[in-house]
Amino acid sequence: MKRVAIAGIGTTQFRSRWIEKTYFELAFDAVRAALDDAGMTRDRIGCVVYGIYNDFFERQFQPDLFVHDYLGLAPKPAIRVSTGGATGGSAISAGFAQVASGLYDVCLVVGVEKSADCFDYETGRSSPEVLKAISYTADMTYEQPTGRTAAGSFALTTIAHLEKYGNPTELQMAKVSVKNHTNALLNPVAQSPIALTVDDVMKSPMIAYPFKRFDNCLYSEGSAVLILVSEDVARTLKKPPVWITGIGAALDWAVIGNRKDLYSFESSRIAARKAYDMAGIRNPLEEIDLAELHDAFTGTELIAYEDCFFCDEGGGGRLIDEGVVGRGGKLPVNVSGGLIGCGHAVGATGIMQANEIVLHLRDEAGRRQIKNAKTGLVQSIGGPGAAWTVCLVLERDKG
């Protein structure tokens, strides 16, 4: 297997609505930024992987076809990946295989998503119709008709965890919300930079018990793009490469009732373990300098600390209480603001997270730079109760 580097990145702003741009125009902006960042023209691209989640969000089935046209990339080969919230991570993983196999030297990975064009005329708001579009990706035979929402699927597993271990408590979850909204204040592409207090979170309206409004990520629109290259190509470029040294992925039972237990995410544990084994990481808390974890909900981030082996099972709440995962802590989590603070433009999210790590590993993160960061972790999850997980270990070039 060949080594694979990230050679260029581009991320548009994440916004609640990009009314002035279509999905293909958003992708164009991020692709152009990534090519500029890599110091590359588009004729160098060998193949493309598109990460786009929900066809209703784009008002277009097979939307990748029309992004490809708009980017002027015909007749380069391309595939589209769609794995729910994990779409971005899966797209990077698919692109990695194209380069690691030696099939292509340069692979463009494009994540993009709209959502707020979905509109509920009855209430005059987008969110209920966005939720409806998402609901069609739940099991239509046995589960979708019950009215369980995406938040509901993670609330069910969080309640099971609470029952088993006595945490995460609502207070611990509120602290995660405060951390991620506050981290977003330093991120220029973030959608929700807010100086929140724990009290604000605790008093926000209930969405799906035990998650309140500020425990949830927001729907975002935006695009994030990265360019994967072989070592030969990486050495010809002006910026230092960031290496993908570990990849792990798993797809658990999507009908959660088929699982052995409901309180931890088996897919996340397997994906993290595989990525660590590949990268040679033995003690993640000591060896990882920062992590971007999939905080679709605050409770999910707390459980992710355990599933990524930062602590024992049941110990996630302690890490937020002790400040381990704060900006100044031993292992800062979601310095970008995460999905809660930066936003969740589904197909783009995993790539946005990877691009955030790349900035830190290149010392380009400006005011939010984590000093001397050498190794970063990306966790991308999706589907009901984290059916899909993809984990990536990224490392700074040693020269």
Add this chain to the structure above:
Amino acid sequence: MNKQTFLKWAERNAKRIGVKKAQVLRAFEQEMTSPADPDAPFEIPDTMHINMRYSYGGQSRFFREILENRRILGARCTTCSKVFCPPRTHCPHCYAKTEWVELNGTGRVLSYTTVYFATSSAIKNVPYIVAYIRLDGADTAILSNVEMKDVRTAHVGMAVQVKFRKQRDGRITDIYFKEAS
């Protein structure tokens, strides 16, 4: 658009996508006058909608028994004897055929959530409980609604009993649960 063109446009589009004219007028008020900026974003009412006749295939008997006979079935693997509810024609572990077994409809809540903000189809019904319920005699759990007077009294481990709606449509929501007395 000028006002007259706008009103006609709103009426035609409301009809085309199946919403009320007043709702289109409310959502598109800004189109009543042409914007000063000719490049200002232009939105239109739209919808994506497909009618179907969906076949339940090998799951058919499960739904027909609920609709016609108020009976809830599981599927037992003919090799390992695991009982699946939701049912399946073949065991995912052994790949052997399953056979139908009747369940008595009692079970326990493995986990639950109470939904306070929902999709546009369900938002009128909030708050409501969705729970994973392991039916007695089954090895897997089924997602269903639990109806309670006070949703705040729901808890993990709660004993529940299946109920059948008076009007049944052949959908999974023909069944729901209540706390067992």
